[in-house]
Amino acid sequence: ILTSEHDHYSHHESIRFSAARSGASVRYIPLYDSGALANADQIVDRIGRAITAKTRAVGVTWVHSSSGVKLPIARIAEVVARANRGRASADRCLLIVDGVHGFGNQDVDVARLGADFFASGTHKWLFAPRGTGFLWGRADAWPELRPTIPSFDPDGIDTTFGAWADRAELPPTQASFVSPGGFLAYEHLLAVPAAVELHRAIGRDRIAARIAELNAAFRAGAAGIPGLTMHTPRDPALSGGISCFEVRGMTPGQVVARLAEKKIRTTTSPYKVSYARVSAGIMNKLEEIELVLREIRTLAA
Known part of the structure; x- marks a missing residue:
């Protein structure tokens, strides 16, 4: 797993916990020496040079809350795509983006950035309740994940519940298999569409x-x-x-x-x-x- 030295506690610790479970190694690299002097070419070059044949995930943050630096995610995605050329599907390197301080304040379509997965809370710039957020993923990237929490997502409950009832293996992972389990705070969940509508109205x-x-x-x-x-x-x-x-x-x-x-x-x-x-x-x-x-x-x- 390749990540930067500039990422937030929640991202770094999520990576550390995942590496402990899987046995993967983690490499932390500086993307710039000074936030004020950050350079897009340098950032992209450092990531490109750090990706090796063993790299299976690149985890970056769109806007660093440590320095305010906004990364050129689309260009980083191009570097990861080049690294994947000629690789077998099992050796694919995924680009995973923590987008919390870019989502809601940038005029950008997340799905067009080139990331494989993009995660963001919605309480920062979208003004939705705390504890709400989303994980977006490319359709062909979801099967690379393994569910860790039993899902109650209505879009997948027939499949997940059926696999449990029959003691059967789940089919390849889809988004609904990795959504939060248990009962949701519906007052928070139902407030998210209102926040989105306000954003769109403005x-x-x-x-x-x-x-x-x-x-x-x-x-x-x-x-x-x-x-x-x-x-x-x-x-x-x-x-x-x-x-x-x-x-x-x-x-x-x-x-x-x-x-x-x-x-x-x-x-x-x-x-x-x-x-x-x-x-x-x-x-x-x-x-x-x-x-x-x-x-x-x-x-x-």
Whole structure:
């Protein structure tokens, strides 16, 4: 399994648990040396060079919450596709994407990115309830998975229940075989379509444009503040809705606490090397971006 050093706890630990069960080895590589100086060609080249004949899965995150860097997933998919040329089906390398900080704020069709599997929570940018999300997969990739939790999905229950009743083997895996088991929180599940409808009513393109505008405005303003180091690229092709930064002489926690005193909600990145983060959504205004920048200038002075 090949992954990056920049991924989130939940992705890294999922990989570690899977490797422990299967006996697979895991390799962690840096995709860039500095988030602010991240380069698409370098990212793609490093992944391409790290894939070997033994690599069976490449796990990456679309937008890193550690740095705000947005990966060129479509180009990474091309590299994985090239690596698969001439391989037998059993030796296929899968591209698995954690898309939580790109889904809902980018004007992109997930199914066209080229990934084999794409997972995302829906409580971040789609405004659905916590605990909801989805796993999308290519039709020809589902058979590569093995179910781990008995499914109650109505699209597959006749097959899964029938196999259990007859003590028979399941047919090749399909999406409904790996959906969550047990009883769902229906009030949460039923709220997801409403969140999707709101998103569609506003327009995916308008949402993506607004989020790009607001966050680009923050990064442009922050770049001119003495004593502030920005760790997110200003290139819109390599950045999304998260901006990571640090203020000289202050810890990320101190920055967040001081801004909270001004009723400005920011966060620290939950990583070994942590930064303060600003993330503007469609509920924000350019005037609020200016307010945040003004308060950060005061902190950095």
